[in-house]
Amino acid sequence: MSARPAPWSGRRGAIIAAAVVLLFLVPLFASTYQTQLLTYGLTFAIAALGFNLLLGYTGLLSFGHSAYFGAGAYAVALILRYFGVSSMELFLLGGIVFSSALAALFGVVCVRHTKIFFGILTLALSQVLWTLAYKFFWITGGTDGLRVPFAKLTLLGGLIRFDGADALVKFIHSYYYYVLVLFLACVAAMWLIVHSPFGKTLQAIRDNETRARFLGVRIWRYRWLAFVVSGIFTGLAGILWVPLNGLTTPEILYWPQSGKIVFFAVLGGFRNFLGPVVGAIIYNYLEVYAIASTEYWQIFLGVILILLVTFLPAGIVGSSIRVYEWLRRRKGAPA
Amino acid sequence: MEIVALQVLNSLFYAAVLFLIAAGLSLIFGVMGIINMAHGSFYALGAYITAWAVIKASGTLPPGTLYGFLLLGALAVAVIGMAIEPTLIRPFYKRPEEYQLLVTFGLLLVMDDVIRIVWGGTPLTASALVDRLGLVSIGGLPYPVYNIVMIGVGAVAALALWAFVYRTRFGVLLRATAQDRRMAAALGIDIGRIYLLAFGIGCLMAGLGGAIVVPTQAAVLGMGVEVLVISFVVVVIGGLGSLEGALVGALVVSALRTITIQFAEEFELAALYLIAAIVLLIRPTGLFGKKA
Numbered sequence: 001m002s003a004r005p006a007p008w009s010g011r012r013g014a015i016i017a018a019a020v021v022l023l024f025l026v027p028l029f030a031s032t033y034q035t036q037l038l039t040y041g042l043t044f045a046i047a048a049l050g051f052n053l054l055l056g057y058t059g060l061l062s063f064g065h066s067a068y069f070g071a072g073a074y075a076v077a078l079i080l081r082y083f084g085v086s087s088m089e090l091f092l093l094g095g096i097v098f099s100s101a102l103a104a105l106f107g108v109v110c111v112r113h114t115k116i117f118f119g120i121l122t123l124a125l126s127q128v129l130w131t132l133a134y135k136f137f138w139i140t141g142g143t144d145g146l147r148v149p150f151a152k153l154t155l156l157g158g159l160i161r162f163d164g165a166d167a168l169v170k171f172i173h174s175y176y177y178y179v180l181v182l183f184l185a186c187v188a189a190m191w192l193i194v195h196s197p198f199g200k201t202l203q204a205i206r207d208n209e210t211r212a213r214f215l216g217v218r219i220w221r222y223r224w225l226a227f228v229v230s231g232i233f234t235g236l237a238g239i240l241w242v243p244l245n246g247l248t249t250p251e252i253l254y255w256p257q258s259g260k261i262v263f264f265a266v267l268g269g270f271r272n273f274l275g276p277v278v279g280a281i282i283y284n285y286l287e288v289y290a291i292a293s294t295e296y297w298q299i300f301l302g303v304i305l306i307l308l309v310t311f312l313p314a315g316i317v318g319s320s321i322r323v324y325e326w327l328r329r330r331k332g333a334p335a
Numbered sequence: 336m337e338i339v340a341l342q343v344l345n346s347l348f349y350a351a352v353l354f355l356i357a358a359g360l361s362l363i364f365g366v367m368g369i370i371n372m373a374h375g376s377f378y379a380l381g382a383y384i385t386a387w388a389v390i391k392a393s394g395t396l397p398p399g400t401l402y403g404f405l406l407l408g409a410l411a412v413a414v415i416g417m418a419i420e421p422t423l424i425r426p427f428y429k430r431p432e433e434y435q436l437l438v439t440f441g442l443l444l445v446m447d448d449v450i451r452i453v454w455g456g457t458p459l460t461a462s463a464l465v466d467r468l469g470l471v472s473i474g475g476l477p478y479p480v481y482n483i484v485m486i487g488v489g490a491v492a493a494l495a496l497w498a499f500v501y502r503t504r505f506g507v508l509l510r511a512t513a514q515d516r517r518m519a520a521a522l523g524i525d526i527g528r529i530y531l532l533a534f535g536i537g538c539l540m541a542g543l544g545g546a547i548v549v550p551t552q553a554a555v556l557g558m559g560v561e562v563l564v565i566s567f568v569v570v571v572i573g574g575l576g577s578l579e580g581a582l583v584g585a586l587v588v589s590a591l592r593t594i595t596i597q598f599a600e601e602f603e604l605a606a607l608y609l610i611a612a613i614v615l616l617i618r619p620t621g622l623f624g625k626k627a
Contacts, residue, residue, distance in 0.1 A: 303441070305438075
C-alpha cells in the first residue's frame with residue numbers, strides 16, 4: 001500500500017488547522033444564538049459525512065437517510081420517555097445501537113440493488129418508518145412528537161448539568177463543544193475510512209463493479225458495511241440534533257428530510273471529502289436566513305438544486321478548488 | 336358478502352388510477368431510461384387543475400359538460416410535461432444516473448411548491464361529478480356509479496395504451512428507441528421527438544389518474560409524493576419498463592391495500608413495502624421485468 005496523503009501537511013493542512021482553531025473560538029465572540037445555529041450546522045454536517053460515504057465513495061444515491069437520522073432522534077426520545085435516562089452518553093450508546101441495527105436490516109435489502117432501485121428502496125423503507133411513527137401515536141406521540149428538554153440532560157456522565165439561572169446559555173455553550181469534539185472525531189474517522197483499504201475498495205466498486213468482482217471483492221458485503229457505517233454517522237447526527245431541537249416529530253422521518261441530506265452533499269460537492277460538510281453548514285444558514293423569510297422554501301431549494309446539477313455539478317467546494325487552481329495556473333504561466 | 340363486493344369495486348377503482356400513474360412512470364423509464372421523481376407531482380397537478388376547472392365552471396356550463404374537464408385536465412398536464420422535457424430533462428440523458436435523479440427531485444420540490452402557491456393549502460374537490468351520476472345498489476348497499484364508470488375508463492386507457500405501443504407505427508418507433516437508442520437514431524428515427532412524445536404520454540396518463548381521483552377525494556398537498564411512493568411499489572412488483580407489469584402490479588397493490596386498510600390500517604404502507612422487498616429479493620427485475 002502506498003503512503004497515505006497526510007491531511008495535515010502543506011497549505012491545506014494550514015487552512016484546516018486554522019478552521020479548527022476558529023471553530024473552537026466561536027462561542028467566545030459569537031452570540032448564544034449564533035453558537036446554537038452553528039451547532040445545528042455541525043450535526044447536519046455529520047449526517048452529510050455519513051451520507052456521502054454512500055454517494056461519493058460507493059456510488060449509491062440514498063433518498064432515505066431520514067430513516068437513520070430519525071432513528072437516532074427517536075431512540076433518544078424513547079429512551080428518555082420509557083427509561084428516564086438522562087445521560088447523553090447513554091443516549092449516544094442506545095441511539096447508535098438502534099440506528100446501526102436499523103441500517104443493518106434495511107441495508108440487507110437495499111445493497112442488492114444499485115442506481116434507481118437502490119434509491120427507490122431507501123425512499124420506500126424510510127416512508128414505512130414515517131408512517132409507523134405517525135400511526136403508532138400511543139408510542140411515538142404521533143404528529144405531536146416526543147419532547148427531549150435539554151434541562152433533563154446531563155453531559156459527561158453527570159458532570160455537567162443544566163439548571164438554575166442561565167441554564168439555556170450554559171447548555172448552548174457546553175453542548176457546542178460537545179458536538180464540535182464529536183464532529184471532529186467523525187471527520188477524522190471518516191477520513192481514515194475513505195483512505196483505508198476498505199474505502200479504496202468501495203471506490204473501486206463505485207468505478208467499476210464488474211472489475212472489482214473479478215478481483216474477488218465481495219460486492220454486497222462491502223456495500224452493506226458502507227451502508228451500516230453511513231447509517232451510524234447519520235444516526236449519530238440525529239442523536240445530537242434532538243436535545244438541541246428539544247422535540248422530535250415524524251417530520252424528520254419524512255422524505256423532505258432525506259432530500260435535505262442529499263442537498264447538503266450536492267451543494268458542497270459530493271466528489272470532495274469536505275464538500276458535504278461545508279454544504280450542510282451553508283445549507284443551515286440558507287434555511288434560517290433565506291428560506292425562513294418565505295413560506296415557499298421548497299421551490300427555492302428545488303431551483304438551486306436544478307441549477308447546481310445543471311451548471312455546477314462539482315458543488316461549492318469542488319468549483320472553488322477548480323477556480324483557485326485555474327487562477328494559480330494563470331499566474332504561474334509565463335507571460 | 337355485499338361488503339366484499341364493494342371492496343372489490345373500491346380496489347378496482349384504485350387499481351385503475353394506480354395503473355395510469357405507474358404505466359406512465361414505466362413507459363418513461365422504458366423508453367428514456369430515466370426515473371422521473373416528479374411523476375407523482377404530475378398526478379397531483381392533474382387533480383388540482385381538474386378540480387379547479389370544475390369549481391370555476393360549475394354553474395356557468397351545463398353540468399354534463401363538466402366531465403370533459405377530466406380529459407382537459409389530463410391534456411393540460413401533458414402540455415406542461417412536454418414543455419419541461421426539452422428544457423430541463425434533455426440535457427441529462429448522457430449524464431450519470433445520480434444527476435438524472437437529482438434534477439427530477441429538484442423538479443419535484445419546485446412543482447410541489449408551485450401547486451401550493453397557485454392553489455394554497457386548502458383541499459379542492461370536484462365531488463359534483465360523483466353526485467351527478469348518483470348511486471347504484473350493489474346487493475342492497477349504495478355505491479357511486481362514477482367509480483364504476485371510471486373502472487371502465489381505466490380499462491379502456493390500458494387497452495388504448497397497449498394498442499398504441501404494440502399496434503401502431505409510432506409504437507414500433509417507440510419500442511425500437513427503447514431497445515437501442517443509437518441504432519434507432521442511425522436508422523433515421525427522430526429520437527428527440529420520440530422522447531418528447533413518450534414523456535408527454537407518461538404525463539398525460541399521470542394527469543388523467545389525478546383527474547379521475549379528484550371527484551372522489553380532495554386534492555391535497557403532498558398527494559404527489561404519496562402516490563409516487565406507492566407507484567414505485569407497483570413498478571417494482573411488476574417490473575420497471577413493462578406495461579403488463581404495471582397492470583398486474585396495480586391490481587396486486589390495490590388489493591393488498593384494500594385488505595390491510597380493512598384489517599390492520601397501521602400497517603398499510605409497511606405491508607406494501609414488505610411485498611415489494613420480497614419480490615425484489617426473489618425476482619430482482621420484478622414479475623414481468625426483463626433480465627438486466
